[in-house]
Amino acid sequence: MAKLTVAMDARYLAGEAKGIGRYLHTLLAGTAALPDPPAFVLISDRELDVAYPALACETVVVSARPVYVWEQLALPRALRRIGADLFHAPGNALPLKPPSPTVLTLHDAMMFERRFHTFAANRYYFYQSWVLRWAAKRCAAIVTVSRTSAEDIARRLGPQARSLLVVVEEAVDPIFFQDRPASELAAFRERLELPRRYLLHLGAAFPRKNTRLVVDAYRLLATDAAFPNLVIGGVARDDVGTVRAWVREAGVAERIKVQAYLPREEHALLVAAAELLIYPSAYEGFGLPALEAMAVGVPVLTSRRGALPETCGEAAAYVEAEAAPLAEEIRRLAEDDSARRELAAAGKARVARFSPARMAARTAEIYREAVEKARS
DSSP: OOOOEEEEEOGGGSSSOOHHHHHHHHHHHHHHTSSSOOEEEEEESSOOOOOOTTSOEEEEEOOOSSHHHIIIIIHHHHHHHHOOSEEEEOSSOOOSSOOSSEEEEOOOSGGGOGGGSOHHHHHHHHHHHHHHHHHGGGSSEEEESSHHHHHHHHHHHOHHHHTTEEEOOOOOOGGGGSOOOHHHHHHHHHHTTOOSSEEEEEOOSSGGGOHHHHHHHHHTTTTOTTSOEEEEEEEOGGGHHHHHHHHHHTTOTTTEEEEEOOOHHHHHHHHHTOSOEEEOOSOOSSOHHHHHHHHTTOOEEEOSSTTHHHHHTTSSEEOOSSHHHHHHHHHHHHHOHHHHHHHHHHHHHHHTTSOHHHHHHHHHHHHHHHHHHHHO
């Protein structure tokens, strides 16, 4: 039987490969370990600096601007040339006329929630939500990453989309499970001029991540000179100026370091070197950063919004997304070594169930089912 060939929109692996990029990298790395993995053609709008030696994998670079032209004209032309058995659109976006068969991954329903985004982002999300309403129902399957997201997507896209939805939970990049000796973490902190002790928030300029709320909460704690400093990490370079302005306005610039996005190896170190992850997001379709912190043994403080309770279970501490209760809970955990150790141990046990092998195997099964359905 000929090897299945999957064409994939892989531009999320280039540049600042954040949430969707990490999902895609872990999926490909997990697929490489399968007994009979598909072959992949990775389509990107720029060169990729990642490689998967265990996969039959080639990269096709297709240049076009703006993003609407790339998705609706350049990508479909490339797909017709490639002629793969299946197209996987892994990042919430696809052509208006998806090729047959297509598997779409919709991580959440955020494109329909304008309140969570900046004005600039909403221009793209308006376009994206219009495309999805038209094109998603033409896919062979819609993969999403949590039951919460599945319900949100079905509510927005209707019964036809609901019949196509399949939940395949995300998994944590194996790099987060590597042992980190104290000397390596100390050298990393010194190289990036990070505090010896710090709390970590993974933030952004758009409202959903509640970064400004975290700054306001930390301002209530910063008067105590002995209290650990805060690092706001994972920030897209375009957002750094905005987040630093919030820190200056709060009068805590000496206590908070804003760290721009780091490559995946250093990002894992940034998380591993922290004492606590503060992640009170207003909405998450899954909440991968919380699991990444659990994988490196860092306790997690989060909110009960979106899929976060589904993902974190009883292995996280929860708090209302308001400045005063958030500050109180940050203080409690920062000062209670025993509580942090208990959360870290619970997190280690929790994250073990989110396996890259299981995610890859289920996704490969969905590929096969889609192709068989298209051929029958």
